[in-house]
Amino acid sequence: MVCDMTKQLTKTDWLEFGLRTLLVEGPTALKADTLAKKLKVSRGSFYWHFRNLADFKTAVLALWRDRSTTQIIADLSIDDNAPALATLITRAFESRDKTEGAIRAWAQQDGTVAQTVAEVDGLRLSYIARLLQAEGIPKTQIATRARLLYWAYLGQQVYHETQQSAEDMPDVGHILDVILADT
Secondary structure (H helix, E strand, O other), X not given: XXXXXXXXXXXXXXXXXXXXXXXXXXXXXXXXXXXXXXXXXXXXXXHHXXXXXHHHHHHHHHHHHHXXXXXXXXXXXXXXXXXXXXXXHHHHHHOOOOHHHHHHHHHOOOHXXXXXXXXXXXXXXXXXXXXXXXXXXXXXXXXXXXXXXXXXXXXXXXHHHHOOOHHHOOOHHHHHHXXXXXX
């Protein structure tokens, strides 16, 4: 993304560019001066929208959290007749978004990011547990099955960063059968 110096960037423009930069160059590239130079704008544009770099990074994480968790849960909650668990599993395992891996790599270097990732993990696990409960899974098994399903999703995200073959795509129906199977 290259911007004309006369164009005013929105807060969303900065955040989108921040996420793309994180994906390509990692968290060390998330600096006001570096980003402004790449966008061919002044740092003043950055500071118009963000108090400081920490404020920007918090907003980038909030955007990721909203897109990768809050919006997905909201979308799945809209239609009570849709099979939410099956839809969630399908969306999760078909996703090719590499943002998850980039955020998790960043969390290895930054405690604030790690805290946000832990909060997102908790939200996701709670949601999966609610879906499993709605499917009639015994309460004593919900937490274990939710964790296994979530770990499979996270592993799939890492695996797809190195493998691009459609043949490697898991059978979502089979995953659902295994998770919902009687013990």
